[in-house]
Amino acid sequence: MDGNDIQRTGKCPVMHGANTSYGTSVMSWWPNALNLDILHQQDTKTQPMGPDFDYREELKSLDVEALKDDLRALMNESQDWWPADWGSYVGMFARVAWHAAGSYRMTDGRGGGGTGNQRFAPLNSWPDNVNTDKGRRLLWPIKKKYGNKVSWADLMILSGTIAYEVAGLKTFGFAFGREDIWHPEKDTYWGAEREWLAASDNRYENVEQPETMESPLAAVQMGLIYVNPEGVNGNPDPMRTAAHIRETFSRMAMNDEETAALTAGGHTIGKCHGNGDAGFLSADPEGNTIESQGIGWMNTNGRGIGRDTVVSGIEGAWTTHPTQWDMGWFDMLFGHEWELKKSPAGAFQWEPVNIAEEDMPVDVEDPSIRRMPIMTDADMAMKVDPVYNEICQRFMRDPAYFSETFARAWFKLTHRDMGPKARYVGPDVPQEELIWQDPVPAGPVHYDIGGVKSKIAASGLSASDLIATAWDSARTYRGSDMRGGANGARIRLAPQKDWAGNEPERLARVLSVLGPIAAEHGASIADVIVLGGSVGIEQAAKAAGVDVTVPFEPGRGDATDEMTDAESFDVLEPVHDAFRNWVKEDYAVAPEELMLDRAQLMGLTAKEMTVLVGGMRMLGTNHGGSKHGVFTDREGALTQDFFVNLTDMGNTWVPVDDTTYEVRDRVSGETKWTATRVDLVFGSNSILRAYAEVYAQDDNKAKFVKDFVDAWAKVMNADRFDVA
CATH class of the missing domain: 1.10.420.10 (Peroxidase, domain 2)
Structure with missing residues (x-):
């Protein structure tokens, strides 16, 4: 058959489907086979920068102040491509950063803004991430300008921090150091649902008991970052919503005070968008046409910008001055009674029963027009739940305390998945070391390593005891949020010393021998535990006829109970x-x-x-x-x-x-x-x-x-x- 025959019969000379999502994969044929794709995520072949690229070296030449100046200019001056509400992008970029960081969950450490994963499916097309694609495109000229000196991951999170600064908040700090990934984290488990925003019941043994949510999930529905703003399964009930907020935010490593601060501060700037029919929106970025060039959710029946924007479906701003950092959210929520209404897009929202016109926010395009403010079910939860209400009352009595609490919570939200402070880079890294960073003091490096190994070898401990103890100390490490590991020797502290997987009796016996050896030689217990494993392996290799020296780098430190947030380590327990x-x-x-x-x-x-x-x-x-x-x-x-x-x-x-x-x-x-x-x-x-x-x-x-x-x-x- 020649080329003309192929043309006439309509047959394509290349294999169909194998290069697209519609192809039949090995797993489609054998669905019960063990799928190793999750391990292939470690493959570096997708990285386009080459094996010698070192992002931390590139950061050394970044003009941080120039970058921040460019972001500040973007917030209020760049209106050519995607017009901003009230001429300001502070709400847009706070949301880009928030929704990048907000996918983090403490249970397995996955998600978060530390890898730039918002650029890829499924996160780039989650319903809750509507129009974050526009934010990333607005950032592109800045990314293009600074190139390899700033990652997408750092740029997106920094944009939100600068947005709050432009609004008037004194932020707590910022750290660079997030390295981009270059392919979707397709094997991260976001839930078993096969449709966006499916009823959350399937995630719970009992939806009325939020703590029964399936592990390791944190968001209440597929495609949401936190909770449904209209209420549980879209049914308004602020008290029910409060219980789900508490569970969801705790799974994202936040306590009640941090949760209240983030809710209030997050809704102090920006607005919700629902002034139209979401049915007229085009497909999401991943599913849109090829000519859309990765932009989704475009309004096909109107301008789709300004007052005609549809995002969440809820319509309105929370405060009188939505581009300013102030106490406006508290004034609005606690200064009015609220009644349940529906937005033009048909979403449930709460609106004030009576409000003076001067307290209403102005229209995003025409300042001569006043618009009705709104609250979501999540906002109302802060008022009706007694614990959240008391925290909010405390914030209202001390606005400076609220600003500081939010600034710290925002820093935690946007940095929690970065790991320890040793990974932080840049001039704005706070000096204070925070307990959620799992601090570990520097350990000694100048001691007789050979002498320590000799003492261990003569200690009477078996090779298997030494190897198992070193392994148990190190195996808690997870690259998802850089927590755990042997540094700090937290295996000797609560809760790790009592974990069943660590065989507490054997562990205590081994540590009782290794502790005095460490003290005698001026080494950390953390180092000596790892050296014990090295001794055991070297002995075992020699017994197999192979001489080998296990590489060792001294300098691990020993954490204390005061440096350890024991409760947050529960999620690291090996089961x-x-x-x-x-x-x-x-x-x-x-x-x-x-x-x-x-x-x-x-x-x-x-x-x-x-x-x-x-x-x-x-x-x-x-x-x-x-x-x-x-x-x-x-x-x-x-x-x-x-x-x-x-x-x-x-x-x-x-x-x-x-x-x-x-x-x-x-x-x-x-x-x-x-x-x-x-x-x-x-x-x-x-x-x-x-x-x-x-x-x-x-x-x-x-x-x-x-x-x-x-x-x-x-x-x-x-x-x-x-x-x-």
Whole structure:
């Protein structure tokens, strides 16, 4: 068939679907297969800047004051492309930053503004993010001007902070240092719903008990940042809404005072938009036509700007002067009685029963016209809930205290997912160290590392005890918000010292030996715990016939109880650990799926996860001394035996129950070992088996040890932001 034949028959010479979302994927054919895509997020191939790009080096040449001046000018002077309400973009950019940061959730640390993920689906097209696409386009000339010296992530968050400064707030500070991602975080779980704004009931065991919301979710409905502004499932009831606000904001790491301050301060500037029919809006950015060039939600029946803008569906401003930082929200909410109304777009909103014309905000385009102010159900919740009401009364008695509380809460909102203060860059970083930053003092670096290792080796502690303790100390790290890890040695403090996954009795015994060694040599306990793991691995590698030195960087510090917000560490408690072959209890999610989630949070690739699991089995570090997956008669030696015996054609695998298996000799039927689903998935999944076969090869004995040590060192040093 020649080209003319193809043209005549209408057949396309390229494969259909494989390069689009409509293609049939491997997971479509085999939906029960283990999907490793979440680990491929660690792949750097999508990064366009090259392997030598260092954003923190680029930041050193950024003219911060010039950048801030350009943002200040943008707030009030750039009206050519997308006209602003009242000639000011302060509301627009406060919302861009808020909705970038507001997707953060404390349970797994995912979301937030620290990666610039608002540029990609699904966040760029969430219903709650309507018109943030316009804000990002308004920022583009500034991003283009400063280029690599400022990331999108930093620029979006900075724009909101500058917006508040332009409005008149004295902000608490700002830190640069957020590095952009270059592809969607498509495997972040935002909920099981398949439609936007589906009823929230499915997220709860009982929607009347907000604490029963499915973990790790925080927002009440698919496509919302926090709560539904019209009420639970769109049904106004401020008291019900207050309970959902409290749960949602607590899952975003905010207490009641911070929640009230953010609600009041967030609604002090800007307005809601609902003066029209949302049915006339074009598709969202991700689903719009190719000629729209990534802009969505355009009004196809009118101007779609100024007083004709449709966003949330609610219509109106909260305060008399919506571009100024003042106490106007409190004056409006507590100075009037309110009644339930509907906006022109049909959304529920609250409006004052009686209001003087001079107290009404002016029209966004014509200052000679006054418009009715509004409150959402979330605003009304601050008035009817007794705890929130009392906090608001305190703010009204002391406006300076309110401004300071909001400024601090805004800083926390926009920086919580950045991790410890060591990652902060720039001239406006506050000097004060905040407890939610999980502070850790600098540790000693000048001590006899060799002497410490010798003492540990002669201590009588087993290699498995040393390795398990070091692992348990470090495994809490999660790259989603850079919390946890070995630095600080918080494993010896509440609540970590009592976590079931840390085997408290074994932990206390090991720490009772390592503590005096640290004191004797002037080292931190954090360093000595990690060194203990190094000693154990080096001994185990030598027992396998390979001499290796585990890389070590001193300088970890020891946190104190006073530096530790114990309650906020509860979310870091491991309830499973595939690397130590342990699950606290039966969960709806399969153990191998839990393993992928933890590995991704730790920043591991599929290869690193594989070599660590196989090596840890041989080291005898299973939780509680379990023998599942210990496919060797040389336990304690860092051998390839896990992979050799996993891939041995002389073995068969027989289920005992839903989670455990017996490994039997194919000829004799003799049971040789036992295993869990986590063990066997490395032989059953085609991708993981490919890695397992590499480590089972006769010529890869040294490679296995080297790769294990490299992956181990990566975990031990994942939280070392104080070193290059």
